[in-house]
Amino acid sequence: MKYCGDCHDPADDSNHVRFLKANKADDLRKGRALWKNVALQLRNRTMPPADEEQPSEEDRFAISVWISDTLKATACDAGETAALPIVRRLNRIEYDYTVEDLIGIDFDFADRFPADGGGGEGFDNNGETLFLPPLLMERYLEAAQTILDAAIITPRLERAWNEQQLERSTQPGKRLVSVTPNIYLDDEYRVAFGVKPNGQAAKVRLLVDGIKAEDFDVAADLPSVELKSEIKLTRGFHIISLQVSEDAALQVGQVRLKQDEPKVSDQKRNAHRRLFPEGTASNREAARQIVERFASQAFRRPVAEDEIDRLMRLYDRSAERDDPFEESVKLALKGVLVSPQFLFRLEPDDPTSTTQSLNDFALATRLSYFLWVSMPDKELFDLARQGKLNQPEVLKQQVQRMLADPKSKRFSREFVGQWLGTREVGRRSIPSTSKFKGEFTTELLIDFRTEVVEFMHHLLQENVSLNDFLMADYSFVNQRLAKQYGVSDIKGDEFRKIRFEDGRRGGVVGMGAVHLLTSYPERTSPVLRGAWVLESLLGTPVPSPPADVPPLKEAKVAKKAPLREKLSKHRDNPACAACHDVIDPLGFSLENFDVLSRWQDKDNDGNEIDNSATMPTGQEFSGPDGLRSVLAERTDDYIHHLTEKMLGYALGRSLQDADQCTVQKIVHQLEENEFRAQTLVEAIVLSTPFRFRDPPQQ
Numbered sequence: 001m002k003y004c005g006d007c008h009d010p011a012d013d014s015n016h017v018r019f020l021k022a023n024k025a026d027d028l029r030k031g032r033a034l035w036k037n038v039a040l041q042l043r044n045r046t047m048p049p050a051d052e053e054q055p056s057e058e059d060r061f062a063i064s065v066w067i068s069d070t071l072k073a074t075a076c077d078a079g080e081t082a083a084l085p086i087v088r089r090l091n092r093i094e095y096d097y098t099v100e101d102l103i104g105i106d107f108d109f110a111d112r113f114p115a116d117g118g119g120g121e122g123f124d125n126n127g128e129t130l131f132l133p134p135l136l137m138e139r140y141l142e143a144a145q146t147i148l149d150a151a152i153i154t155p156r157l158e159r160a161w162n163e164q165q166l167e168r169s170t171q172p173g174k175r176l177v178s179v180t181p182n183i184y185l186d187d188e189y190r191v192a193f194g195v196k197p198n199g200q201a202a203k204v205r206l207l208v209d210g211i212k213a214e215d216f217d218v219a220a221d222l223p224s225v226e227l228k229s230e231i232k233l234t235r236g237f238h239i240i241s242l243q244v245s246e247d248a249a250l251q252v253g254q255v256r257l258k259q260d261e262p263k264v265s266d267q268k269r270n271a272h273r274r275l276f277p278e279g280t281a282s283n284r285e286a287a288r289q290i291v292e293r294f295a296s297q298a299f300r301r302p303v304a305e306d307e308i309d310r311l312m313r314l315y316d317r318s319a320e321r322d323d324p325f326e327e328s329v330k331l332a333l334k335g336v337l338v339s340p341q342f343l344f345r346l347e348p349d350d351p352t353s354t355t356q357s358l359n360d361f362a363l364a365t366r367l368s369y370f371l372w373v374s375m376p377d378k379e380l381f382d383l384a385r386q387g388k389l390n391q392p393e394v395l396k397q398q399v400q401r402m403l404a405d406p407k408s409k410r411f412s413r414e415f416v417g418q419w420l421g422t423r424e425v426g427r428r429s430i431p432s433t434s435k436f437k438g439e440f441t442t443e444l445l446i447d448f449r450t451e452v453v454e455f456m457h458h459l460l461q462e463n464v465s466l467n468d469f470l471m472a473d474y475s476f477v478n479q480r481l482a483k484q485y486g487v488s489d490i491k492g493d494e495f496r497k498i499r500f501e502d503g504r505r506g507g508v509v510g511m512g513a514v515h516l517l518t519s520y521p522e523r524t525s526p527v528l529r530g531a532w533v534l535e536s537l538l539g540t541p542v543p544s545p546p547a548d549v550p551p552l553k554e555a556k557v558a559k560k561a562p563l564r565e566k567l568s569k570h571r572d573n574p575a576c577a578a579c580h581d582v583i584d585p586l587g588f589s590l591e592n593f594d595v596l597s598r599w600q601d602k603d604n605d606g607n608e609i610d611n612s613a614t615m616p617t618g619q620e621f622s623g624p625d626g627l628r629s630v631l632a633e634r635t636d637d638y639i640h641h642l643t644e645k646m647l648g649y650a651l652g653r654s655l656q657d658a659d660q661c662t663v664q665k666i667v668h669q670l671e672e673n674e675f676r677a678q679t680l681v682e683a684i685v686l687s688t689p690f691r692f693r694d695p696p697q698q
Contacts, residue, residue, distance in 0.1 A: 004047075004048060033657055036067075036068075036071060037541075038067060039063075039064045039067040039068050039071075040064075040540055040541070042055075042060050042063055042064040042067075071660070072664055076661035076664065076665070079661065080658075080661045080662050080665075080687075080688040080689070081656070081658040081659065081661070081662075081688070081689065081694065082355050082688050082689050082691075082692035082693050082694045083651075083653070083656065083658070083659075083689055083693070083694055084693065084694050085347045085358075085362075085693050086127030086128065086652060086653050087127060087344055087345070087346060088125070088126075088127035088130055088344065088345045088652050089127075089130040089131075089132055089343055089344050089345075090342075090343055090344070090345065091116040091124050091125050091130060092109070092110035092113045092115075092116055092124075093110060093124075093373060093410075093414060094125065094369060094373055094374065095109060095110070095113070095143075095343075096108060096109055096110055097372070097373050097374035097407075097410060098374050098375045099147055100374070101372075101374045101375055101377070101407075102294075102297055102298055102375060103147060103151045103271050103274065103275070104151070104267065104270055104271040104274055105147055105150050105151050105267065105268075105271050106267070107146070107147065107150065109143050112139055112142075112143065113136060113139050113143075114133065114135060114136055114139075116129070116130060117129040117130075118418070119654065121644065121645055121647075121648025121649060121654065121655060122418060122419070122645075122648075123414075123415075123418050123419075123648065123649045123652075124418065125369070125414075125649065125652045126648075126652055126653060126654065127652050127653055128653060128654060132343075137338075140337070140338050140343060141338055143337075144334045144337035144338050145235070145334060147337065148330045148333055148334055148337070149185060149186075149235070149330075150268060150271070151268065151271035151272060151274075151275065152271075152272055152275060152276075152326050152329075152330050152333075153262075153264055153268060153269070153272045153326065154184045154185055154324055154326050154327055154330075155324050155326065156258075156259045156261065156262060157181070157183065157184060157185075157189070157257065157258070157259040158256075158257070158258045158259065159181055159256070159257050159258075160254060160255065160256045160257075161179050161254065161255045161256075162253075162254055163252075163253045163254065165179075166178070166179065166252065166255060167179065167180065170246065173245060173246050174243055174244070174245060174246055175243070175244050175245070175246050175248075176207075176241045176242070176243055177193075177241065177242045177244075177252040177255075178239050178240065178241040178242075179239075179240050179255050179257070180237055180238070180239050180240075181237070181238060181240065181257055182236070182237050182321065182323065183233045183234065183235055183236060183237070183238055184235060184323070184324070184327050185235060185259070185262065186232075186233070186234045186235055187232075187233065187259055187260060187262060188230055188231075188232055188259075188260045189230070189231055189232075189233050189257055189258065189259050189260065190228065190229070190230055190231075190257070190258045190259075190260070191206070191228070191229055191230075191231055191240055191255070191256070191257050191258075192226050192227065192228045192229075192255070192256045192257075192258075193206075193226065193227045193242050193252055193254075193255050194224065194225075194226050194252070194253040194254045194255070195218060195224065195225055195226075195227060195242075195250055195251065195252050195253065196223065196224045196225075196250065196251040196253065197218050197219065197220050197221075197222055197224075197225070197249070197250055198249040198250065198251060199220050199221075199249065200220050200248060200249040200250065201217070201218060201219055201220040202217075202218045202244055202245065202248040202249070202250040203215065203216070203217060203218075203244075203245070204216040204217075204218055204227060204242055204243065204244050204250065205242070205243040205244075206227070206229050206231075206240075206241070206242060206243075207239075207240070207241040207242075207243055208231055208233070208238060208239070208240055208241075209238055209239055210239070210241075213229060213231050214229045218250060224253075227242070240255075240257070275290060275294065275329075275333070276290065276326070276329075282325040283325075284312075284315070284316075284319070287312070287315050287325070287328065287329050287332070288308060288312055288315075290329055290333075291308060291311050291312060291315065291329065291332045291333065291336070292308050294333055294336055295307065295308065295311060295336045295341075297375065297381075298336045298337065298339075298341075298342045298375075299336075299339070299341040299342060300345075300361060300364070300365045300375055300376060301361040301362075302361075302385075307341075310335075311332045311335050311336065312332060314331045314332045314334075314335045315328045315329060315331060315332040316328075317331070318330075318331045318332075345365055345369065347359075347362040347365075347693065348362065354695060355688075355692050355693070355694050355695065356692065356693060356695070357390055357691055357692050357693075358390070358691060358692065358693055359384075360383065360384035360385075360387055360388070360389040360390055361381075361384045363384070363389050363390060363691060364376040364380040364381065364383070364384045364389055366650075366690060367380065367389075367395075367398065367399075367402070367685060368380060368402075369652075370411070370649075370650045370684075370685070371399070371402045371403065371407075371408055371411050371681070372402060372405070372407040372408065372410055372411065373407075373410040373411060373414055374407065374410070379398075379401070380398065383398070390691065392686055395685055395686060395691075396682055396685075396686070399678070399681055399682050399685050400678070403460055403461070403678060403681065404461075408457070408460065408461075409453070409457050411460075412453050412456040412457040412460065413453045415456070415645075415646065415649055416452055416453060416455075416456040417449065417452065417453065418649075419536065419642075419645050419646075419649075420452060420508070420513075420514070420517075420536050421517055421532070421536065422448070422449055422452045422511075422513040422514065422517055423449060424517065425445055425448050425449050425513045425516050425517055426442065426445030426446055426448070426449060429516055429517050430445065430516075430521065431516065431519075431521055431522075431595050431596060432521040432522045432595075435521070435522045436595065436596060439596060440596055441480075443480060444480055444481070444484060444596075445516070447477075447478060447480050447481045447484075447512075448481070448511070448512040448513035448516060448597070449513055450495060451475060451476055451477065451481060451495070451511055451512065451513060452508070452511055452513050452514075454476035454495045455469070455472075455475060455476055455508070455511075456469075458476065458497070459677040460677045460678060460681070463676050463677055463678040463679075464676065464677060465674055465675045465676060465677075466639065466642060466670070466675045466676070466677050466680065467632075467635055467638075467639075467675050468507065469507055469508050469638075470507055470508065470509070470537065470628060470631045470632065470635065470638060471507055471628055471631070471632060472506050472507040473499055473500055473501075473503075473506035473507075474497055474498060474499045474500065474506055474507075475497075475498065475500070475505060475506055475507070475510060475511065476495045476496065476497055476498075477490060477495060477496070477498055478490065478492060478493050478494060478495050478496070479491050479492055479493065480493070481495075481512065482498070484512060484596065484597060484598065485505060485512070485597070486598075486599065487500075503623070503624065503625035504592070504599060504623070504624055504625075505624070507628065508537070509533075509590065509624050509627055509628065509631075510593075510624055511597075512593075512596070512597030514529075514532070515529075515590065515593040515594070515595070515596075515597040516595060516596065516597065517532070518531075518532045518587075518590075519594075519595040520595075521595070522595070523595065523604075524590075524591060524593070524594060524595060525587070526564075526583075526584050526586075526587025526588050526590070526591055527580070527583055527584060527587055528587070529586065529587035529590050530582075530583035530584055530585065530586035530587030530588075531583050531587075533586045533587075533627070533631075534582070534583065534586065537631065537638055537641070538631075538634055538637045538638055538641060539637060539638075539640065539641030539644065540637070542579065542583060543579060564588060564591075564610055581616045582615070582616060584613075585613030585614060585615055585621075586613070586627060586630070588610070588611060588612070588613040589611050589612075589613050589621060589622060589623055589624060589626055589627040589630075590611075590624060590627065591609050591610075591611050592609055592611055592623065592624075593624075611623045611626075612626075613626070615630065635675075639667055639670055639675060640663065640667055642680070643663050643666050643667050643670070643680065644663055646680060646681075646684060647659070647662065647663060647666070647684050647687070647689075650684050650685075650690060651689055651690065659689060662687050662688060662689055665683070665687070666680065666683040666684065666687065669683045670683070
């Protein structure tokens with residue numbers, strides 16, 4: 001009450017943060033999130049406000065440690081929770097990879113779909129934000145058709161209509177002779193009309209869906225002639241007509257339509273063979289086998305007879321139109337790709353009233369989308385069918401196998417890019433093209449992103465300590481990135497591991513993606529960089545600035561003064577100083593890296609850059625190496641935060657207070673295993689919330 005009671009008196013109705021209602025240690029357990037925030041505020045010296053009486057450093061430290069220790073000690077008092085599963089739509093990236101693994105077609109559909117929102121722990125695989133707007137359903141229909149058209153080889157269209165099969169109609173003063181073919185692929189087609197002038201010249205117009213395609217002059221002295229044209233037709237029914245004047249003697253006989261010989265890529269041939277193995281018969285029984293096999297893979301579980309029956313009705317509808325066998329099968333497969341069973345990760349309801357383990361197929365799906373961002377492969381399906389996947393030793397073996405597979409780089413890319421925010425480099429986060437004209441390329445920005453992914457992938461592949469992210473003296477560069485970092489003797493586009501001897505680079509704080517992400521387009525920002533370290537690496541939320549704080553350029557300070565001096569104006573306000581005293585020193589230590597991650601000793605105005613800093617505790621440090629020493633003292637916060645992030649990513653939902661027991665158990669396992677990267681993945685896969693589900697609430 002001495003330091004906090006004026007604002008947080010529990011008897012004051014205007015006080016909305018009532019943590020002082022706690023009278024005993026057990027009360028902390030009942031409000032875990034609130035008390036976790038209290039400990040953070042004390043540790044970061046953001047509370048009490050700077051203009052209020054402050055506790056001593058000893059008291060501040062002792063109280064924050066006691067709160068944290070109490071929360072850790074009581075995390076499992078109520079046991080672990082599995083929570084209810086969340087129905088999750090495949091996000092854009094998961095959709096792309098699933099199509100690639102299901103069919104063998106490498107298409108980038110992500111840009112055609114509306115953007116997925118991030119939620120929960122900040123990832124776009126969070127089921128709480130993966131809605132299905134009508135526009136997206138339309139795109140799914142379009143994408144399904146495009147995918148199957150690219151994967152299935154349809155026989156070349158070649159049709160002929162005799163005189164009795166032609167459709168005839170009249171318009172004022174005109175006659176139309178038409179055919180209505182069903183076109184299966186967007187392509188070039190050759191159409192030919194056989195006509196007899198009967199001794200009378202005629203002007204003839206070719207129409208496609210009522211639109212002029214070509215005009216012909218038919219001479220009177222020819223016994224017969226074939227009018228030919230090349231037309232572009234899209235998938236679907238079209239009306240191809242020959243229009244002549246009503247009084248013309250010209251007679252139209254046979255019509256022929258022929259598709260140009262399609263160009264079939266090796267990728268398409270391989271995809272077709274995957275769906276239609278050699279020797280496949282062109283009959284309904286063969287079609288049913290194809291549809292059942294495809295649906296079982298796409299739905300990520302065995303399919304029931306009635307599900308296949310519904311899909312085969314689509315096949316029958318097409319077959320009744322005399323469509324080619326491949327097109328009839330294609331329609332049924334399209335039904336699979338737009339089914340909720342494919343588009344959503346659905347886990348079967350369990351009627352029991354107790355926490356139950358997931359069935360093996362649901363577990364295979366969770367595991368594959370966690371580590372491969374895609375559907376299970378044959379080995380996972382086989383283990384699920386045998387009912388073995390839920391066995392802990394089998395799960396461990398699968399984790400090792402899957403991490404060793406090249407597809408695990410998908411996980412590294414999606415997880416680290418969203419956790420640290422670096423996937424926005426080159427997208428939303430780009431340098432000023434006017435200020436830095438000619439000084440960077442798109443390829444360099446992609447290299448910035450790739451460096452972070454390669455580092456994460458290395459930690460998992462080599463099973464080294466997760467603390468290397470903070471403390472390593474190495475990173476991964478190619479020739480382009482090495483040149484940007486001032487490193488010689490690196491050639492080619494391939495990324496390779498190199499060590500830095502000068503203490504400037506190494507680990508995440510020396511990466512160009514981080515420096516660009518935490519800068520404005522035209523200049524660096526110690527505030528953005530310090531806030532990023534706190535939030536992304538240490539899990540310490542940084543509050544938004546007060547609304548009345550002016551932008552830096554409006555602050556009354558000399559135009560060419562050092563940035564450190566300009567920022568000091570924002571700390572004149574005690575309400576701002578509480579946060580900036582924690583944020584700014586971390587950012588000052590990285591100020592030698594410019595927007596494009598080049599090392600600089602002077603700023604653009606010629607001022608010497610001062611990278612020294614002092615934390616509110618009095619701890620002094622300087623430069624990137626000094627920042628690593630500060631982070632080394634907070635590895636507990638980093639590991640706890642990283643564990644929460646990866647667990648939230650794996651579960652695809654927000655973490656709740658009840659999940660802290662699981663987090664604490666995983667952190668303890670990491671401590672016992674030298675914080676090795678694979679230990680974190682294994683512990684998450686074997687955890688209660690990953691392998692189990694709670695019963696529905698009554």
